[in-house]
Amino acid sequence: MKTLIVVSHPEINNSQTEEFLQQAAKPMEDVTWHHVESLEKIDVDAEHKLLKQADRIIFQFPLYWYSAPAGLKHWIDTVMGRNFVYGDEQYNLEDKEFGLVVTTGMPLKDFQVGGTEGMSLDQIMTPYRAFAKRAKMIIMPIFTVAQFWYQTEPQQMKLLIDYQRYINQKYPDSLNNRQDWFEHELTKFVSRLSDEDERNANLVLETFREQIEDLDQLNDTLKMIKKGEDDNLE
Amino acid sequence: MKTLIVVSHPEINNSQTEEFLQQAAKPMEDVTWHHVESLEKIDVDAEHKLLKQADRIIFQFPLYWYSAPAGLKHWIDTVMGRNFVYGDEQYNLEDKEFGLVVTTGMPLKDFQVGGTEGMSLDQIMTPYRAFAKRAKMIIMPIFTVAQFWYQTEPQQMKLLIDYQRYINQKYPDSLNNRQDWFEHELTKFVSRLSDEDERNANLVLETFREQIEDLDQLNDTLKMIKKGEDDNLE
Numbered sequence: 001m002k003t004l005i006v007v008s009h010p011e012i013n014n015s016q017t018e019e020f021l022q023q024a025a026k027p028m029e030d031v032t033w034h035h036v037e038s039l040e041k042i043d044v045d046a047e048h049k050l051l052k053q054a055d056r057i058i059f060q061f062p063l064y065w066y067s068a069p070a071g072l073k074h075w076i077d078t079v080m081g082r083n084f085v086y087g088d089e090q091y092n093l094e095d096k097e098f099g100l101v102v103t104t105g106m107p108l109k110d111f112q113v114g115g116t117e118g119m120s121l122d123q124i125m126t127p128y129r130a131f132a133k134r135a136k137m138i139i140m141p142i143f144t145v146a147q148f149w150y151q152t153e154p155q156q157m158k159l160l161i162d163y164q165r166y167i168n169q170k171y172p173d174s175l176n177n178r179q180d181w182f183e184h185e186l187t188k189f190v191s192r193l194s195d196e197d198e199r200n201a202n203l204v205l206e207t208f209r210e211q212i213e214d215l216d217q218l219n220d221t222l223k224m225i226k227k228g229e230d231d232n233l234e
Numbered sequence: 235m236k237t238l239i240v241v242s243h244p245e246i247n248n249s250q251t252e253e254f255l256q257q258a259a260k261p262m263e264d265v266t267w268h269h270v271e272s273l274e275k276i277d278v279d280a281e282h283k284l285l286k287q288a289d290r291i292i293f294q295f296p297l298y299w300y301s302a303p304a305g306l307k308h309w310i311d312t313v314m315g316r317n318f319v320y321g322d323e324q325y326n327l328e329d330k331e332f333g334l335v336v337t338t339g340m341p342l343k344d345f346q347v348g349g350t351e352g353m354s355l356d357q358i359m360t361p362y363r364a365f366a367k368r369a370k371m372i373i374m375p376i377f378t379v380a381q382f383w384y385q386t387e388p389q390q391m392k393l394l395i396d397y398q399r400y401i402n403q404k405y406p407d408s409l410n411n412r413q414d415w416f417e418h419e420l421t422k423f424v425s426r427l428s429d430e431d432e433r434n435a436n437l438v439l440e441t442f443r444e445q446i447e448d449l450d451q452l453n454d455t456l457k458m459i460k461k462g463e464d465d466n467l468e
Contacts (some may be wrong), residue, residue, distance in 0.1 A: 010311075065307075065361065066360070069311060070304050073307045076299055127300035130299075133351075134351070
């Protein structure tokens with residue numbers, strides 16, 4: 001699976017959150033980190049090529065007045081010509097998966113009826129969903145990073161894994177697909193240790209397992225996997 | 235009432251719709267037509283001054299991928315600092331009225347469940363409403379101009395009047411407020427003719443009345459006014 005992460009942040013070098021997410025994405029295969037504000041000039045053909053080769057396209061940005069920074073809109077307005085997206089019955093993005101990674105300094109609980117914002121992020125993100133719908137894309141749930149700097153180290157570790165899963169775990173986020181993703185990651189991890197002896201590998205694997213067992217949700221998931229259940233989680 | 239129309243359109247000189255709306259706004263008093271893409275540089279202090287003196291602030295733009303063109307977002311991101319909008323318990327836009335004039339090439343019927351777009355303009359405009367809510371502004375209904383170039387001349391005449399009413403008729407759009415608006419406009423019209431004799435004035439007034447009576451909705455409104463009803467229309 002090839003994933004294109006279209007990142008918009010006008011001051012990306014001052015953003016701890018973006019730095020963290022970029023580090024999380026870096027070791028992953030077939031992932032393109034594409035920061036639009038760093039583009040000197042938008043080459044529409046090159047952008048179309050990038051989009052066409054991707055199986056999953058993610059827009060990632062901090063919430064600036066309830067939508068992406070102007071840089072992403074400029075990129076969208078420039079790159080997403082009508083003819084490219086749906087003109088002449090040509091749907092160049094059809095059946096690609098569409099994700100949104102939204103970072104915000106507000107707590108998530110604000111985004112609900114009765115909360116400070118009074119509406120959900122799902123509602124606020126309607127324009128992007130409308131776009132993806134028009135393009136006949138497959139719409140993934142929003143991935144939210146709220147108040148990153150308040151997160152404890154275990155929370156950040158969980159965030160890292162969840163973000164990596166959002167980038168290339170098979171859609172939808174079912175228990176089976178999670179299990180496959182973890183198996184694949186563990187196998188990759190062990191294969192990198194193939195030169196060393198098995199005992200060392202197992203030790204490291206044990207450490208890896210211990211680490212993720214600290215994290216509640218993953219813990220639950222692993223327990224369910226152990227029990228051999230294969231119902232979807234959602 | 236002072237109205238600030240913040241217009242965003244990257245190719246405004248090629249837009250018949252914007253030309254039409256600008257002509258409609260031109261003769262009106264206390265209306266500032268503020269085209270953001272024409273600003274060479276955004277002077278934040280000057281923009282704040284403009285915003286502060288306005289009683290009604292309208293964002294006006296064509297729908298580009300379900301939101302304003304990038305130029306408006308750039309203006310918003312630049313001008314709407316947190317401290318200006320809601321920081322330190324200072325709400326500089328509090329109790330000002332907030333309007334949206336949205337022009338689109340799609341027919342209005344597309345914007346509903348079951349329509350081509352599958353969602354309403356109200357839903358799509360959520361980010362702007364969230365902004366206005368955060369700023370403690372009074373949110374007016376959206377004013378939509380759909381498929382301007384398909385409109386007949388009487389439809390365009392009605393659009394012109396409706397747009398002028400949206401710019402400075404007292405909120406909300408009740409029958410009383412409409413009646414006041416029309417009375418004020420007619421009086422202004424007659425006063426401009428004060429040098430000429432009454433007969434001429436009445437002739438022109440008659441013509442004015444005949445023109446607006448062609449328009450169905452206005453016709454209904456006038457009939458209701460004649461009947462002396464004063465229930466709110468909505």
